[in-house]
Amino acid sequence: MTNVLFGRTPAMATMPTVTETTVVDNTKFFDWNEKGYGTQPLTLEMLERTQHENDVQGRPLKGIYHFQLINDILSMCNEFGYQTEVYDLFAAQNRDKNMPGVTVIRQVEEKYGDNAVEAHILRRVFANIRITDFDNSETTTGLAIAYHQKGIQVGFGPQVIICHNQCMLSPELYIASYGDKGTGRGGGSDIETILRTVRAWLMDARNLIETDRAKIERLKNIVVTADQMLMIIGQLTAMRVKADTARKTIHENMTYPLNQSQITVFTEDMLEAYKLHDRVTAWDIYNSATEMYKAQRMDIPQLLPQNRAMVAFLNDWFNVA
Secondary structure: OOOOEEEOOOOOOOOOOOEEOOOOOOOEOOOOOOOOOOEEEOOHHHHHHOEEEEOOOOOEOOOOOHHHHHHHHHHHHHHOOOOEEEEEEEEEOOOOOOOOOEEEOHHHHHHHOOOEHHHEEEOOEEEEEEEOOOOOOOEEEEEEEEEOOOOEEEEEEEEEOOOOEEOOOOOOOEEEOOOOOOOOOOOOOOHHHHHHHHHHHHHOHHHHHHHHHHHHHHHHOOEEOHHHHHHHHHHHHHHHHHHHOOOOOOOOOOOOOOOHHHHHHHHHHHHHHHHHOOOEEHHHHHHHHHOOOOOOOOOHHHHHHHHHHHHHHHHHHHOOO
16 A cells, blocks of 8 residues: 655746635635534635655655646646636545545644644545636536546536536546546546647637537427436436445446435426426526535535446436537
8 A cells, every 4th residue: 555645845947826715814725524514715826835645756646736737727728818717626534534625734733833834735626717717697617626545537618607507518638537437438538638638628728618518509409308308317316226226136336327315406407397487498407406516515435437337327218418
C-alpha cells in the first residue's frame, strides 16, 4: 500500500485571473461532524491553503493537486480569451473510514486555530467553471471538475443559468482518470490526456455548444404523455434494481441515471408537473434529474456518470442523439 505524506506546496508561478462568486469566511471551515453539514463552499485561495497529499516521492497523490487542476483549466480558458468565473466550488465529507473526504490534522489545527483552513486535507472537491462567452437567455457554458478519492473527472456542456444545472448532452464530452461501470469512453486517462482533451473542447467550444443547444431544442419539442412517464419511472426503477441487486441472474454492471431516493423526488416532480402544466417534455425530465446532480445533493464521484447515464437513457428512449 502506498504511504501518504502530507505537505504544503508553493503557489503556482502563474495564476489565472478569474472571477469567483463564492462568499465565505476564508479563515476556517465549519465542524464537518456537525449534523446537517455535508458540503463546504470555498474559494480557490482557500483550497490552495489546505494540506495536500503526496506519495512517498513527494508527488501529488492523484498526479496533480486539486487547486492546480482547476487553475490549469482556468489558464487554458484565458489562453483562448474566454471570460470565466468559478460558478461553484465545494468540498465534501463522506463516510469512508480509511480515506474520508475531509481529514483534520490536529497538530496543524493547534497552530492555526480550531477548524482552520490550513489544517484540512480535502479529498472530495467539485468545481464548476462558467464560460460566459456563449451565453444566451437560458444557458451558459460549464466545465465541471470532480476531484475525489477514485480520481479525476471533467465534463463539458451547456448549463442552465437560473439553477446552475450542468448538462452532459454529448457523452464524449467527459473524461476521467479511472474507469468505472457505465462511464464508457474517457475512463483511465492520465493527467496530460485529460488536459489535452479539455483544450480540444475549448478550441471547438462554439460548435460543441451549438450542437448541444440543438439537442435541447429537440428535447423541448418532445411531449411526454402521462402513460409514457409511468413507463419511464418503471424503467428507471428497474435499472436501479438490476444494478444494486445481489441476485446474479438479474444483476447488471452499470451506472443508473437515478438512485432510489432520486427516483422518488423525480416522480414527485413529474406528478406535480402534470398537475400544474398543460404538457411535460423530455427536457422537463432531464431538468428534474440535473437538479439532483449537484455536489450538495449527491455523492460527488457519481455526479457526472449519473448525468451521462440519464442522457444515454433519454437518447435511447426518444432517439435525440
